Amino acid sequence: MPLNSGQYSIAKWISILHRNGQSYVTKKLKYYNIGSGQYIILLNLYSNDGISQEKLSDYLKIDKGSIAKSIKKLEDEAYIKRIIDSDDKRAYKVFLTQKALDTMPIVQKAIESWEEVIVADLTECERQMIESLLNKIAHKAYSIHKCE
Amino acid sequence: MPLNSGQYSIAKWISILHRNGQSYVTKKLKYYNIGSGQYIILLNLYSNDGISQEKLSDYLKIDKGSIAKSIKKLEDEAYIKRIIDSDDKRAYKVFLTQKALDTMPIVQKAIESWEEVIVADLTECERQMIESLLNKIAHKAYSIHKCE
Numbered sequence: 001m002p003l004n005s006g007q008y009s010i011a012k013w014i015s016i017l018h019r020n021g022q023s024y025v026t027k028k029l030k031y032y033n034i035g036s037g038q039y040i041i042l043l044n045l046y047s048n049d050g051i052s053q054e055k056l057s058d059y060l061k062i063d064k065g066s067i068a069k070s071i072k073k074l075e076d077e078a079y080i081k082r083i084i085d086s087d088d089k090r091a092y093k094v095f096l097t098q099k100a101l102d103t104m105p106i107v108q109k110a111i112e113s114w115e116e117v118i119v120a121d122l123t124e125c126e127r128q129m130i131e132s133l134l135n136k137i138a139h140k141a142y143s144i145h146k147c148e
Numbered sequence: 149m150p151l152n153s154g155q156y157s158i159a160k161w162i163s164i165l166h167r168n169g170q171s172y173v174t175k176k177l178k179y180y181n182i183g184s185g186q187y188i189i190l191l192n193l194y195s196n197d198g199i200s201q202e203k204l205s206d207y208l209k210i211d212k213g214s215i216a217k218s219i220k221k222l223e224d225e226a227y228i229k230r231i232i233d234s235d236d237k238r239a240y241k242v243f244l245t246q247k248a249l250d251t252m253p254i255v256q257k258a259i260e261s262w263e264e265v266i267v268a269d270l271t272e273c274e275r276q277m278i279e280s281l282l283n284k285i286a287h288k289a290y291s292i293h294k295c296e
Contacts, residue, residue, distance in 0.1 A: 133281075134165065
């Protein structure tokens, strides 16, 4: 049966862009021993410090095994600390350390650098258009998961 | 130091959309024992059957360790087979099995379903616009990696 990849080209470009972006940012952060995709966890904790490991997995849509592995590495590198949840002794809450807070501007700069490069050939109008449309479909994506 | 997340909102939406999409598609494929992100490898092999494991990692921008782990699982589930490269006895070429080829329309349908849902509220003009702009920035992203 022939496959027509044109049928899902938006999903394809998003996947390609994400993987290229993650690779670019991870390379920029290599010196800081922040491994592939781990900066996404740091960024999320910056807005949700003290979230449980399970909620982090659910919120980021990254499976629990991968989250546990990344959190272990970030803890080993002293970017995060885990504290047992006083309400549920089997669960951990995850917090950024001062080292992580000090590193956040570098993480932010690496992502900004990536974004600047990919939008370099767009007009200001096109840049605003893609940002607005991505915002719209991302919110739609969230609403689906809420209804599952 | 305050962080202004608005500075890299395109990268942020792309990352959120990719993770939500991967989670959605992986759930749809759960019955087929195709784990998180593994369908991306299958799709890529469909266009590049017989590619080396190393090239697959480079092309997909997924680190070698993660690719090796996913390929092992796909091999255990009989979706792919690895054959020693006759030109380099230390390297493997990766091929889809008949089982994988038979499953591809299901993988395709899961991705199409995801894309249909996220673009449901867009007009036809907006859909074409976002596809065209994503195509443009994805090609820009590729050109950066080529120059590194």
